[in-house]
Amino acid sequence: MPDYQSILEDIYQKLSLDPDRGEVASYIPELANVDPNAFGIYLQLVNGESYEVGLSQTHISIQSISKVLTLAMAIHIEGLNLWERVDIEPSGNPFNQLSLLELESGIPRNPLINAGALVIADVLVTHFKEPKKEFLEFVRTVTNDQSIDYDQKVLESEFSTGFRNYAAANLLKAYDNLHNDVEEVLDFYFHQCSLSMTCAQLAKAFYMFANKGKDMQGIPRLKKRYVKRINAIMLTSGFYDEAGEFAFEVGLPGKSGVGGGIIALLPNEFVISVWSPGLNEKGNSKLGMEALEMFTTQSNLSIF
Amino acid sequence: MPDYQSILEDIYQKLSLDPDRGEVASYIPELANVDPNAFGIYLQLVNGESYEVGLSQTHISIQSISKVLTLAMAIHIEGLNLWERVDIEPSGNPFNQLSLLELESGIPRNPLINAGALVIADVLVTHFKEPKKEFLEFVRTVTNDQSIDYDQKVLESEFSTGFRNYAAANLLKAYDNLHNDVEEVLDFYFHQCSLSMTCAQLAKAFYMFANKGKDMQGIPRLKKRYVKRINAIMLTSGFYDEAGEFAFEVGLPGKSGVGGGIIALLPNEFVISVWSPGLNEKGNSKLGMEALEMFTTQSNLSIF
Amino acid sequence: MPDYQSILEDIYQKLSLDPDRGEVASYIPELANVDPNAFGIYLQLVNGESYEVGLSQTHISIQSISKVLTLAMAIHIEGLNLWERVDIEPSGNPFNQLSLLELESGIPRNPLINAGALVIADVLVTHFKEPKKEFLEFVRTVTNDQSIDYDQKVLESEFSTGFRNYAAANLLKAYDNLHNDVEEVLDFYFHQCSLSMTCAQLAKAFYMFANKGKDMQGIPRLKKRYVKRINAIMLTSGFYDEAGEFAFEVGLPGKSGVGGGIIALLPNEFVISVWSPGLNEKGNSKLGMEALEMFTTQSNLSIF
């Protein structure tokens, strides 16, 4: 077994010297206030061991990483029916997200782009009486951590600047692919994005995707065949138009968020979460991408 | 001078026999209730004479025809500055309206597509304290007809089904090309679309575009150079992706609305308005297009 | 009647002072050798009078202006059947010419974009045994000028650099919308583009479009209804993605070429040709566009 602690510390030290941290996301005002030098890694092995370095216990806004967790809930509810409302193909360029939605008559390309995640949110809003409460409960349960909560300030930021999401939700509605009120779906969606978690908590939440659907308490949360498929979607579509690059350089299923968090995993082996708020030009954490590339190279672990 | 009354009657009789009336717009519920066999024409010569046939005095929902009137108001206010926020090129295919807006970073292709008309609406909302009242006042004044008004039922229909317009407005907002609240701009925009006018009133309202900017009372309402340019925009962009076809077959500047109305004009000669609610597959009045083609052929009048 | 000679001289003098001449086309090597300061205008009235200023008798490469002349030949042969193979709508952005062709399954948007002109060329190659000779003969006849000829050096340049045209022709072939060999059609197309004419000759060649189809000798060359329609296509599609701008600022049907020539006309009144090789960023002659705008403003003549 590799000496994981040494590997993490080596990555941390080397990347800490990198003067180019990328750009902290500014379109959500609350995210722009984060220290660009923040950096943390948490590694959770499936065997129960864990390793960490840097700000692995600091709360961050998980943003789009939440899309994998809502997808897990929706696929549990809807099963294969889900794919009538959202496709599973990589989306290519991000600039044309609404364009794609128009071209493809309101069927989002996959559940990890915003339009797709809005459809997933709609499924949960339809199914649950109190979807925000249920989602929070789900995350708290699989992590066995009742302290996890929404960040009210980030939430307000989302509401006041989410014009593109309003546009996408209304376009979905025009195509009859949103069954609830636009406002209600966006309320849930902005909440899920505003969830605040540490790298450690994130790794625990995603443990089930590396462990055939069982969470850290050994409780089955998701069918094995769904786990396999969600991992496939993360690999092909987890990093916007850098998904191919990530598969190419890192070779793990994963998901990034505009808050600078990234989660990645090797089935049956580990979950790793990284946080550094500076983003590269594709919108993924710059140091996070580099850290994961170094980790798979040094540990010699990848699905390929 | 051609015998206009005979021409109109000939067109009316021939087209009345056409069993294929096209499809009445159904996406706005209130419009779907109109009699598909309704048909009327009104011809207003610049010299003051007028001719009419069929339901030329029935009120119809002018819908997108209103975009030319708000454009006239906005260009009067903003002059050339207007073109920093909206372009003047034909838009090609309609299916990709939001796509184009994304591709062109929030600058609508021209002021006669919905996105462009929303920017024009935003200009008026910024400039006037009571834009809905001012717009109504403008139309009443140039037609010298105080009876013109918004149709409340159509208006409610617009609000409850205008998801694409909500999407477009939010996307413009995301690109900082909408300065007022989305709701406020849409409130104005839905009002302008719901304006109810007869063919006769429409022809009178557009008289200024055929008469170098002076209305039927001889009062200057728009600078000559703006009239020339608005006519150019109507010719290249007045009929969605059938603009080329209309220029080709009819050869007049004009504008259609989804309510089945069409207005067209020959500078210094006449304004003609036609109404028949059935639409062709491009979204323009089927009989209206045919009537105008017959009219220019029989009268031998066109700009080309 | 306006004092045309004074107007032309005024335009010539004012624009001659403009230090910004645009960029001479460089992608065809032979065109890049032209003097960027060259500038000439020729005005041919329908009543027979003519006025000129500057290099109006210098030979230029007419390039895309030729598309209107081949269109006239093809519409004479095929009539309405032509529109089954090519559409008549404006094309919007030029960057996506092949994209549009793919999106629209091999039907070019209009006959004045390259793909459309290739279909027109194919029609002529099918119909004539010696299409290059026939085209030359047609131009010589309508201008009554046997000296007009292809420019061999430009022709070689076209062949060696026309990769985009090869791409478009092959794509048309893939969609079964090219009936002859790609090489044969391109041979004709490159010839038509390489035709060398003076501003004076161009104005004479286009006289028929301003004179209901009759050429300068009074001989009918094209049916009136085709003239009207070709003028409409020039207005909506004659200037790439600046067609709306040209209609807006100038208000005349016209066509530009990458050699820096522009032809424009007012039905029943005049034909005007301008040449200045520097192009604006849209690929139209910079001084040419400005000259025509000044001309319609000063002469107060436009179709709108």
Add this chain to the structure above:
Amino acid sequence: MPDYQSILEDIYQKLSLDPDRGEVASYIPELANVDPNAFGIYLQLVNGESYEVGLSQTHISIQSISKVLTLAMAIHIEGLNLWERVDIEPSGNPFNQLSLLELESGIPRNPLINAGALVIADVLVTHFKEPKKEFLEFVRTVTNDQSIDYDQKVLESEFSTGFRNYAAANLLKAYDNLHNDVEEVLDFYFHQCSLSMTCAQLAKAFYMFANKGKDMQGIPRLKKRYVKRINAIMLTSGFYDEAGEFAFEVGLPGKSGVGGGIIALLPNEFVISVWSPGLNEKGNSKLGMEALEMFTTQSNLSIF
């Protein structure tokens, strides 16, 4: 270890009953002559064992499967420089292949779409004096089988119908992303597509991608880090716009060809090749896709 022979036979029997075989590719005339009921599978374990069923020893036209083999040769030559001329992102919809190339200024989205494979072909044409001979030699060497050869009849079919490839090559040339003559590159490209191999030979050729770069004789042919990356590209881009679906349902890196062949592999475990000429609507072998889905389900082997 699963009972592979039983699994293969079970799949073979169940799928042999499927009346819907998809459509045999017709655009290449020579491919259209194949028996639509043909079906074979070959499984090569990394440990040296092999299993087969049906027509696993019949020669098929490998078509696009060849792209992975030329990519391996090119990456060996160019290393990371290769990625300046071709990207590694999934391409999404296939209908817009030339559109994407235009939108992205001549940089193909990945090396497994036709435009990307043409750039790869160009690299080999530049590097080798006799590229066709070298490619054949490479395939014969890694399979240790001198009988493999090009199929002359398929080759002629390619030349006479490859208009889209001519279009793509010329467009690449227009963007300066093809350094050799279009004809020369296409000559090589059509040869590689016409390579004729059995399922057994294909599995042996791809053995190196499952075995860290070493072929069946244990000879290193490709660096480990390149193997990992090519596998990643196969996973994200190996099945046109069904790549996401394949990752989702099968979960293996792989590549399909229009001849009905599919190759897929699990690193360190096995290579599997399937052939059935009928294609689904996405252009991948219908039975082939189903067979692989059944194989990973029954063997419980996948990268996820």
